[in-house]
Amino acid sequence: xxxxxxxxxxxxxxxxxxxxxxxxxxxxxxxxxxxxxxxxxxxxxxxxxxxxxxxxxxxxxxxxxxxxxxxxxxxxxxxxxxxxxxxxxxxxxxxxxxxxxxxxxxxxxxxxxxxxxxxxxxxxxxxxxxxxxxxxxxxxxxxxxxxxxxxxxxxxxxxxxxxxxxxxxxxxxxxxxxxxxxxxxxxxxxxxxxxxxxxxxxxxxxxxxxxxxxxxxxxxxxxxxxxxxxxxxxxxxxxxxxxxxxxxxxxxxxxxxxxxxxxxxxxxxxxxxxxxxxxxxxxxxxxxxxxxxxxx
Numbered sequence: 001x002x003x004x005x006x007x008x009x010x011x012x013x014x015x016x017x018x019x020x021x022x023x024x025x026x027x028x029x030x031x032x033x034x035x036x037x038x039x040x041x042x043x044x045x046x047x048x049x050x051x052x053x054x055x056x057x058x059x060x061x062x063x064x065x066x067x068x069x070x071x072x073x074x075x076x077x078x079x080x081x082x083x084x085x086x087x088x089x090x091x092x093x094x095x096x097x098x099x100x101x102x103x104x105x106x107x108x109x110x111x112x113x114x115x116x117x118x119x120x121x122x123x124x125x126x127x128x129x130x131x132x133x134x135x136x137x138x139x140x141x142x143x144x145x146x147x148x149x150x151x152x153x154x155x156x157x158x159x160x161x162x163x164x165x166x167x168x169x170x171x172x173x174x175x176x177x178x179x180x181x182x183x184x185x186x187x188x189x190x191x192x193x194x195x196x197x198x199x200x201x202x203x204x205x206x207x208x209x210x211x212x213x214x215x216x217x218x219x220x221x222x223x224x225x226x227x228x229x230x231x232x233x234x235x236x237x238x239x240x241x242x243x244x245x246x247x248x249x250x251x252x253x254x255x256x257x258x259x260x261x262x263x264x265x266x267x268x269x270x271x272x273x274x275x276x277x278x279x280x281x282x283x284x285x286x287x288x289x290x291x292x293x294x295x296x
Contacts, residue, residue: 003262003273003281012291015283019259021053021232021239025219026068027060027190028244028266029288036075037265039289044077046295054083055232057241059218059248061088061155061183061199062112064121087183087218088118090227091153094181094217096122098227105150108171110164110202115155115183128164135163143167145174154206154214155183156199165205172210180210184218186248190266219243220251229256242288244268251279263288 006012024030030040047054056068056079063071065084072079088111095101106125109115116126127149135143143166152168171178185200207213217223228234236257243249244266253260262273262281265288273284285291 001280002276003284006261006283006285007290009293012285012294015240015261016047016050016052016291016294019052019238019240021055021234022047023055023057023228023239023241023253023258024288025243025245025249025266026056026058029242029249029263030056030077031075032265033191036077037287037289039287039292041075041077042292042295043288043290046292048078049295053232054079055228056084057086057219057224057228057252058084059087059184059186059199061086061091061115061218062158063088063114064117065089066117067114085224085228085231086114086118087224088115088155090217090224091115091155091181091183092118092122092124093227093231094223095119095124095151098223102150104148106148107151107153108149108168109153109155110157110160110168111153111155111183112157115153119153128167131164131167132159132161133163135161135166140166143170145170145178147175149175149178151179151181152206153181153183154199154203156189157202160202165209168206169209172206172212180206180212180214182214182216182218184248185214185216185221186218195267219248220255222255225252225256234258240282246272246278246281250281254279259283261285 065081068084108128109126186198187200188195189198240259241253242261250260259282262284
């Protein structure tokens with residue numbers, strides 16, 4: 001069944017009435033870069049006043065949940081740490097709670113402070129964040145695998161270096177039992193005016209060199225989905241995933257048995273939403289801000 005376009009007040013009212021929980025992607029849905037999307041704060045306030053539960057689900061691993069909450073506050077949006085579920089936090093939950101990561105082992109991180117903070121908050125020691133020393137063919141031999149590294153965790157890293165990639169590579173290929181985990185595998189990253197290489201593009205270096213496929217945590221993959229459903233005790237039939245990317249946000253909702261709402265303020269345009277080759281959203285609207293009219 002093709003996605004249904006919602007535009008009238010009665011159609012939007014029916015959408016809100018149908019669900020108890022709304023899950024939101026952030027960039028392209030709530031904001032674009034550092035700019036809030038028009039009328040979105042009013043929409044979120046309206047949903048809260050109607051007793052709806054809001055959960056913010058993001059593949060961005062560069063920022064911790066604490067820092068995300070600060071960003072929300074700075075944009076005038078109410079959001080608690082407990083309402084934010086990032087791919088970095090999903091990685092920490094998976095290592096600590098699901099597989100019971102060896103407390104004597106450390107995680108080598110290619111990524112930003114968000115991953116390090118979430119891992120260290122659950123007691124996992126991290127390495128790699130300052131591994132930016134230059135390397136040459138003559139000094140490569142100093143990069144050796146380490147028995148203390150139990151996992152290589154990859155996310156978006158704006159300071160990516162050959163040393164980091166080489167260290168990850170030797171541990172994944174020469175360190176028996178070393179886990180290979182990616183916070184997400186988004187091919188691109190929205191950065192305001194343009195799209196830029198995402199975690200998946202950086203990850204391709206290691207998947208090619210090691211001939212190994214990582215366990216990917218973020219949307220649309222099932223590990224993050226299972227963590228979200230377990231943490232929030234979601235009833236899929238009463239939950240709606242709202243996003244701007246068909247291959248991550250909308251597919252994430254579909255895999256979880258949730259209804260989905262695609263907005264056209266980010267990556268997907270109307271032609272993509274209506275294409276039979278795309279994951280099929282249940283509904284679509286021009287903007288999440290369109291629902292603000294229900295608060296009047």
